[in-house]
Amino acid sequence: MNPRKIVVVGAGHAGGTFVALLRREGYDGQIALVGAEEHAPYHRPPLSKSFGTSGTGRDEKVKWIYDPGYYQSQGIELHLRESVTAIDRDRRHVVLTGGGVLDYDLLVLATGAEPRRLNLPGEGLDGIHTLRDLADAERLEEAILSGAPLAIVGGGYIGLEVAAAARAQGVDVTVIEREDRLLARVASPALSGLLSEHHRASGTRILTGAQTVGYVCDSGRVGGVRLADDTVVPCGTVLVGAGAVPRQALAEQAGLECGNGITVDARCRTNDKSILAIGDVTNRPVDGLEIMDGRMRVESIPSAVDQARHAVDLILGRPAQDHEVPWFWSDQFDLKIKIAGIVHGDYETVQRGDPAGGGFALYHLRDGRLVAAETVNAPKDFMASKRMLSSRCPVEAAALRDPATDLKVLIAA
Amino acid sequence: MPTITYVLPDGTEQQMDVPCGQSVMDGSVRNNLPGIVAECGGSCSCATCHVFLEHAPEGAFDDAMTEETDLVEFLDDAAPNSRLSCQLIVSEACEGARVRVSTSNG
Numbered sequence A: 001m002n003p004r005k006i007v008v009v010g011a012g013h014a015g016g017t018f019v020a021l022l023r024r025e026g027y028d029g030q031i032a033l034v035g036a037e038e039h040a041p042y043h044r045p046p047l048s049k050s051f052g053t054s055g056t057g058r059d060e061k062v063k064w065i066y067d068p069g070y071y072q073s074q075g076i077e078l079h080l081r082e083s084v085t086a087i088d089r090d091r092r093h094v095v096l097t098g099g100g101v102l103d104y105d106l107l108v109l110a111t112g113a114e115p116r117r118l119n120l121p122g123e124g125l126d127g128i129h130t131l132r133d134l135a136d137a138e139r140l141e142e143a144i145l146s147g148a149p150l151a152i153v154g155g156g157y158i159g160l161e162v163a164a165a166a167r168a169q170g171v172d173v174t175v176i177e178r179e180d181r182l183l184a185r186v187a188s189p190a191l192s193g194l195l196s197e198h199h200r201a202s203g204t205r206i207l208t209g210a211q212t213v214g215y216v217c218d219s220g221r222v223g224g225v226r227l228a229d230d231t232v233v234p235c236g237t238v239l240v241g242a243g244a245v246p247r248q249a250l251a252e253q254a255g256l257e258c259g260n261g262i263t264v265d266a267r268c269r270t271n272d273k274s275i276l277a278i279g280d281v282t283n284r285p286v287d288g289l290e291i292m293d294g295r296m297r298v299e300s301i302p303s304a305v306d307q308a309r310h311a312v313d314l315i316l317g318r319p320a321q322d323h324e325v326p327w328f329w330s331d332q333f334d335l336k337i338k339i340a341g342i343v344h345g346d347y348e349t350v351q352r353g354d355p356a357g358g359g360f361a362l363y364h365l366r367d368g369r370l371v372a373a374e375t376v377n378a379p380k381d382f383m384a385s386k387r388m389l390s391s392r393c394p395v396e397a398a399a400l401r402d403p404a405t406d407l408k409v410l411i412a413a
Numbered sequence B: 001m002p003t004i005t006y007v008l009p010d011g012t013e014q015q016m017d018v019p020c021g022q023s024v025m026d027g028s029v030r031n032n033l034p035g036i037v038a039e040c041g042g043s044c045s046c047a048t049c050h051v052f053l054e055h056a057p058e059g060a061f062d063d064a065m066t067e068e069t070d071l072v073e074f075l076d077d078a079a080p081n082s083r084l085s086c087q088l089i090v091s092e093a094c095e096g097a098r099v100r101v102s103t104s105n106g
């Protein structure tokens, strides 16, 4: 692979990290980064974690991944406020919104994901929000600071972070979850339970097993969320946080292999040798994952960075490195939640520490090895569990359970 | 603006003027210096911004909080002068500080 013209579609965390790394590692050909948003790449995690806190100007609020001026200084062409509308694989170019084209030797798709739409009656009413980008966050922040009661449809990480941040502003919050527990698809029942208690104790109402069927209009804007049992949760603002779907339409139209996400291998290759894909849009192999044929979409910054790094190595003709252990973090109230590995399948859970005070960790084991660990205010456990996952070392439940056991001894095993 | 010296993984040195109020991590990442990854953007979560504080003028940086020392303790190459660079906030007192960037930030 010796491309001279690389085009990247999507100026998010994956795309931004990729172009910077590629240049830094010595690639001297052309790079064009095309992004639909008006901003250079920025960190999305802060968007759901606090409202009404830091500075007033946008520059103080936005956490850039690299200074916006950085790209130009590195000879990276930045096409902001422009979308790629089609890929022509035969001619090897992409078509931009205005009709312009960009030729490529190598194309990198980093189009990310977008909030899932539920297509419910009343969804278009004023006051109903989703949260993916800065513009969404600015609108949501204004709504939250107005003090109107907030209903959050979907008890996933983003919904719970917003719930915590809104409670901190004194806003009345109801979380409406269809499943019988929060974080049903991503967290263990034990962590779900502990977090629910925490949210309830902070004054958030949590409705589980509650199916949202539509929105009620009040004076031309949203006034409530209607549930399947016909009750209405009154509110002035709604956040729909029902997960995200990959932005893969471009890839599908171009005939690339897609499932839930663009199908890529461990080195980010699609089924077209001139096209790579990275970030939230990809369906990637995950080491140690024993379900779904060992692949999934991993929607997290560490995964996006890991793939950017692998794509750069591939392009520069370097051997593949090990993949980083998948991990994720979430901040809710004063809880710093960090999860190493993917919680899946059957497992035995070992708890270390005490949820009632200080930090604690839930280690999930299968066949004498760690599958995943969920840690709350427990950075040592988080670091140790990442090490256990990368070395795949045997872990004894009894030793782990014993508070006297030194984690360092366990990871050395 | 204080000048901070970064000793990069390949042994070369770079000097950066870092605005007060930003972190030593910011000064590296914003300019795309190699070695500091900073996946979490500075929230003391990821430990991919590990540096060794080789020289710091008296009172230049605050001591590490427990969260930071707990993360650092489990890094392979942890040393007594290990710090997470996102927790090193730059002020005028930092002029001339020098950090060596860990080679294993991933």
Ligand SMILES: Cc1cc2nc3c(=O)[nH]c(=O)nc-3n(C[C@H](O)[C@H](O)[C@H](O)COP(=O)(O)OP(=O)(O)OC[C@H]3O[C@@H](n4cnc5c(N)ncnc54)[C@H](O)[C@@H]3O)c2cc1C
Pocket: A009, A010, A011, A012, A013, A014, A015, A034, A035, A036, A037, A044, A045, A046, A047, A048, A082, A083, A084, A085, A110, A111, A112, A113, A131, A132, A133, A158, A247, A250, A278, A279, A280, A281, A298, A299, A300, A301, A302, A304, A327, A328, A329, A330, A331
């Ligand atoms: C509110 C929120 C909080 C989060 N918190 C955390 C967290 O705490 N920890 C964590 O690890 N992860 C978190 N994440 C997930 C993390 O932000 C994503 O995993 C990461 O942003 C993925 O990067 P990406 O580049 O694949 O996608 P994105 O960052 O979404 O970027 C994709 C970009 O591509 C652009 N684009 C799409 N299609 C086109 C097109 N056709 N033409 C041009 N441009 C296009 C989009 O406009 C977008 O800017 C959070 C996400 C959100 C939304």
Ligand code: FES
Pocket: B025, B037, B038, B039, B040, B041, B042, B043, B044, B045, B046, B047, B048, B049, B084, B085, B086, B087
């Ligand atoms: S940037 Fe993540 S801990 Fe410093």
